[in-house]
Amino acid sequence: LASETYPRLSVVLALDRCTDDTAALARAAIAGDPRFEIVEIDACPSDWAGKVHAVHSGVTRSRGAAGADFLLFADADTVFVPGCIVAMP
Numbered sequence: 001l002a003s004e005t006y007p008r009l010s011v012v013l014a015l016d017r018c019t020d021d022t023a024a025l026a027r028a029a030i031a032g033d034p035r036f037e038i039v040e041i042d043a044c045p046s047d048w049a050g051k052v053h054a055v056h057s058g059v060t061r062s063r064g065a066a067g068a069d070f071l072l073f074a075d076a077d078t079v080f081v082p083g084c085i086v087a088m089p
Helices: 022-030 050-061
Strands: 011-016 036-041
Touching: 011 022, 011 050, 022 036, 036 050
Parallel strands: 011 036
Antiparallel strands: none
């Protein structure tokens, strides 16, 4: 996603209860790129499903989601071809 050319790109990485080095690796990968933000989630309410809560937390806690042109949700193992977002109608 760092190679994406969409002019108003804002990426939220919702890290759901990570207990490994995911946050550190993500910070290193984005290297201060202002288009990216990390939302760390440390707990999931008992009446929520983990994935749904992570998506909700990412959207509601993100500084960029409210004014976004559109929201695109993907899992960590999704690979985007550069230009795929800017090519969307």
